[in-house]
Amino acid sequence: xxxxxILLLSLTLASCGKQSTTSIKDSINxxxxxxxxxxxxxxxxxxxxxxxxxxILAQKAxxxxxxxxxxxxxxxxxxxxxxxxYYLYYALSLxxxxxxxxxxxxxxxxxxxxxxxxxxxVTYRKSLANAYLSDxxxxxxxxxxxxxxxxxxTEEQLEENHEFIWRALNQINPEFLKLYQTDFSNPVxxxxxxxxxxxxxxxxxPNQLLTALNVWKQRFPLHPASSKMPSQLQQVxxxxxxxxxxxxxxxxxxxxxxxxxxMIRDGFLAAHYSNKTMADDTxxxxxxxxxxxxxxxxxxxxxxxxxxxxxxxLTKEAVEAIANQEQLAVPQLSLNRLDAFSVxxxxxxxFGLPIEDEARQIAKLAIEKQHETAIVLVxxxxxxxxxxxxxxxxxxxxxxxxxxxxxxxxPKEIKSIIQRLLNIDLSENRNRRLEQILGxxxxxxxxxxxxxxxxxxxxxxxxxxxxxxxxxxxxxxxLPVYAISRINPGSENTQLNSDLNGIxxxxxxxxxxxxxxxxxxxxxxxxxxxxxTSSFGRLFALGYxxxxxxxxxxxxxxxxxxxxxxxxxLLSVNANGEIxxxxxxxxxxxGVAREVVSSAQSERK
Numbered sequence: 242x243x244x245x246x247i248l249l250l251s252l253t254l255a256s257c258g259k260q261s262t263t264s265i266k267d268s269i270n271x272x273x274x275x276x277x278x279x280x281x282x283x284x285x286x287x288x289x290x291x292x293x294x295x296x297i298l299a300q301k302a303x304x305x306x307x308x309x310x311x312x313x314x315x316x317x318x319x320x321x322x323x324x325x326x327y328y329l330y331y332a333l334s335l336x337x338x339x340x341x342x343x344x345x346x347x348x349x350x351x352x353x354x355x356x357x358x359x360x361x362x363v364t365y366r367k368s369l370a371n372a373y374l375s376d377x378x379x380x381x382x383x384x385x386x387x388x389x390x391x392x393x394x395t396e397e398q399l400e401e402n403h404e405f406i407w408r409a410l411n412q413i414n415p416e417f418l419k420l421y422q423t424d425f426s427n428p429v430x431x432x433x434x435x436x437x438x439x440x441x442x443x444x445x446x447p448n449q450l451l452t453a454l455n456v457w458k459q460r461f462p463l464h465p466a467s468s469k470m471p472s473q474l475q476q477v478x479x480x481x482x483x484x485x486x487x488x489x490x491x492x493x494x495x496x497x498x499x500x501x502x503x504m505i506r507d508g509f510l511a512a513h514y515s516n517k518t519m520a521d522d523t524x525x526x527x528x529x530x531x532x533x534x535x536x537x538x539x540x541x542x543x544x545x546x547x548x549x550x551x552x553x554x555l556t557k558e559a560v561e562a563i564a565n566q567e568q569l570a571v572p573q574l575s576l577n578r579l580d581a582f583s584v585x586x587x588x589x590x591x592f593g594l595p596i597e598d599e600a601r602q603i604a605k606l607a608i609e610k611q612h613e614t615a616i617v618l619v620x621x622x623x624x625x626x627x628x629x630x631x632x633x634x635x636x637x638x639x640x641x642x643x644x645x646x647x648x649x650x651x652p653k654e655i656k657s658i659i660q661r662l663l664n665i666d667l668s669e670n671r672n673r674r675l676e677q678i679l680g681x682x683x684x685x686x687x688x689x690x691x692x693x694x695x696x697x698x699x700x701x702x703x704x705x706x707x708x709x710x711x712x713x714x715x716x717x718x719x720l721p722v723y724a725i726s727r728i729n730p731g732s733e734n735t736q737l738n739s740d741l742n743g744i745x746x747x748x749x750x751x752x753x754x755x756x757x758x759x760x761x762x763x764x765x766x767x768x769x770x771x772x773x774t775s776s777f778g779r780l781f782a783l784g785y786x787x788x789x790x791x792x793x794x795x796x797x798x799x800x801x802x803x804x805x806x807x808x809x810x811l812l813s814v815n816a817n818g819e820i821x822x823x824x825x826x827x828x829x830x831x832g833v834a835r836e837v838v839s840s841a842q843s844e845r846k
Contacts, residue, residue, distance in 0.1 A: 272297040285318035299330040304337040325351045333368045341375045363392050383409040407471035410437035432464040447796035476799035483792050487524045489543030491553030496531035504777045508784025530554050536562045544570045590794050592820040597631035599725040599747040604635035612695040614644050619699045621648035628699045644693045659711040664690035689716045696722045702730040706740040731775040735832030747824040751782040751808040753836045782808035
């Protein structure tokens with residue numbers, strides 16, 4: 242009785258406070274009213290009043306107070322129908338309080354949900370499905386929601402139900418999806434399971450997915466998902482497959498960016514001529530953007546010449562100039578990404594090799610490896626600032642901390658900068674002060690800082706060959722060192738690269754992948770494009786992947802969980818039309834860069 246009085250008092254005080262709406266205030270007051278009646282009543286009325294109060298509280302999301310109210314009820318005094326209401330709302334409150342196992346215990350005691358009103362049954366099935374989803378029983382969660390379909394009346398309810406079913410089924414291993422399909426299952430359930438299975442099966446083949454979806458619709462013409470597909474699949478089904486007849490490739494083929502522009506061109510054309518279908522049906526015209534003062538000149542010329550798809554340009558300034566138009570004449574895949582740019586054109590896609598993406602990936606990898614405190618060394622320039630910003634934002638966002646940052650300008654200063662980074666200079670200063678105080682030489686052992694468990698560096702191969710030996714010399718050889726792709730020269734000079742041993746870094750698969758197909762392609766290309774194994778190889782990969790992505794850009798944007806394996810990484814397209822990359826992870830060992838985690842494996846983690 243005393244606990245009921247305390248609960249009543251707390252609810253009364255709560256109702257005196259500021260409420261968001263009048264209806265919530267009235268409902269809480271109604272709960273207080275029933276609690277007051279319960280206080281002055283005997284069984285079975287006491288439990289009946291407590292049930293009324295608990296249901297009101299649960300319906301108004303006052304789950305903690307509802308759970309406490311239900312704990313005073315003696316269910317043996319309730320009628321069979323009220324007892325199931327008690328089980329439902331007690332379970333619902335426990336589930337909302339993250340007590341899933343206890344909630345399922347109560348849900349399972351409900352034997353006759355069909356004896357209750359429709360709204361009650363809807364609440365029951367939704368709540369039970371949520372509990373199974375939280376418990377990791379995705380099949381049961383989806384099946385219960387599938388069974389709920391006949392009780393729903395509005396388009397909004399049906400749409401929300403299909404989204405839940407789809408979300409649950411997408412978390413089931415494809416092998417189990419196939420096992421769950423049996424002759425004894427409801428045909429509607431089997432239809433959902435097959436839809437999820439073919440989506441998983443063709444997750445790297447968007448065009449085949451479209452074909453499979455059409456076949457599925459023919460097999461299940463009356464299925465609920467056929468008339469109202471989950472939004473994700475509907476976007477894929479409606480997505481345009483690009484089949485351009487004339488592609489304009491806008492690149493600098495002369496001037497200071499010529500070498501990079503030609504490498505991208507070679508990658509693009511290599512992909513084109515390896516695709517028999519498009520090679521026969523598509524014309525590619527290449528425009529040298531360095532020959533024009535305005536980036537709009539080659540763009541407008543390409544449109545006038547009949548281009549129905551633009552690839553390029555390469556510089557941010559040129560991309561921005563074209564993107565600033567009110568409308569784009571044709572779809573476009575730029576070969577650079579604009580910073581903090583809000584894309585206003587639905588058919589403008591942005592693809593590049595931003596170094597910030599690599600810094601973010603390293604930050605995530607370091608946290609996965611349970612590193613908590615980093616020391617960072619970056620160049621003293623604008624690029625170094627961008628790398629540091631990208632790394633620190635993700636690393637600190639994932640609850641890591643950065644103990645110290647040092648910037649370097651002159652490679653000759655690296656020794657003293659490493660000393661500062663590791664606090665060696667502080668150790669030496671303390672020793673000198675003690676010698677001055679004591680007036681006698683002391684036996685001194687240098688010590689590095691002990692608060693860091695990793696090092697992140699952004700350095701060229703030449704600078705890194707200075708940095709890593711100094712880290713080793715100053716007692717940091719046990720600290721893991723992470724870097725980005727610019728550390729990898731691509732060449733296999735084991736003697737020269739032995740100074741890089743122990744460094745883990747990101748890079749494009751074209752340079753480091755051990756996949757047999759990529760390795761064979763790399764070896765074949767060496768004969769034609771010797772620089773494929775240098776840093777220019779990353780630009781070749783950009784051009785190659787740009788071509789291969791082109792037909793499926795709209796589908797990939799619609800179905801963002803899809804990823805395509807490319808020579809520049811594992812590729813996906815976000816809602817803004819930006820191509821996102823997950824690179825491979827490599828490690829220098831005995832002077833050789835060896836892939837340790839492929840881009841596909843990295844993404845699965």
